Amino acid sequence: xxxxxxxxxxxxxALHELAVAAGDVAAVGRxxxxxxxxxEENPELAGHLHSPQLTRDSKKRMLLGVLGDDVxxxxxxxVLLLADxxxxxxxxxxxxxxxxxxxxxxxxQVAQVTSAVPLDDETRARLLRQLxxxxxxxxxxxEAVDPDLLGGxxxxxxxxxxxxxxxxxxxxxxxSLIRAPLGAIGSVD
Numbered sequence: 001x002x003x004x005x006x007x008x009x010x011x012x013x014a015l016h017e018l019a020v021a022a023g024d025v026a027a028v029g030r031x032x033x034x035x036x037x038x039x040e041e042n043p044e045l046a047g048h049l050h051s052p053q054l055t056r057d058s059k060k061r062m063l064l065g066v067l068g069d070d071v072x073x074x075x076x077x078x079v080l081l082l083a084d085x086x087x088x089x090x091x092x093x094x095x096x097x098x099x100x101x102x103x104x105x106x107x108x109q110v111a112q113v114t115s116a117v118p119l120d121d122e123t124r125a126r127l128l129r130q131l132x133x134x135x136x137x138x139x140x141x142x143e144a145v146d147p148d149l150l151g152g153x154x155x156x157x158x159x160x161x162x163x164x165x166x167x168x169x170x171x172x173x174x175x176s177l178i179r180a181p182l183g184a185i186g187s188v189d
Contacts, residue, residue: 004090005097012097015078016105024074029102031067031075032095038066039092050089059088109137112156116149131157 019028039046045066049059060083067076079091103109111131113119119127124141131139135157146154155162 008090008093008097011078011082012094012101015074016101018074022074024072027072028075029098031072032098035067036092036095046092049091056083056086059083107137109135109139110142111139112142114144114146114154116147116151118145119143
């Protein structure tokens, strides 16, 4: 985790605690998602928020203009606090940290699965069961296809990588053969 993501994680956790206490979790989530989407769709705005030449006050005014009147008050205050602390450029990423915290507290997790071919329903169901058993959480999958894997799957689960691809297995076998003492391979008569 980078220093910036650690800071955003702390803000998102604090905001989540306040939102839960206020019964406002869904509204905060909608506000943060809308803000992140606006920043993502407007590279000029993102550039201004990252610019060291603009003052914190001008960035706050910009954010207030983008937030509008329909934004949740807890989300607004958190976004403005980030800008006050010189982290206006990270405001767009707050929604990602928020979503991670919400999923964590609800016992859910996303696994990114990359396979050589699209997963069939049976394989998908088996993966969901196995990953759920390993993590103790409800798992949802995001799937991608990479023909370079040759076969098998590569799974990114949080910060953990499970590489069950055929390519990795072949690499591992090659490494084992290279490290094996000559006598272990067998003698040639």
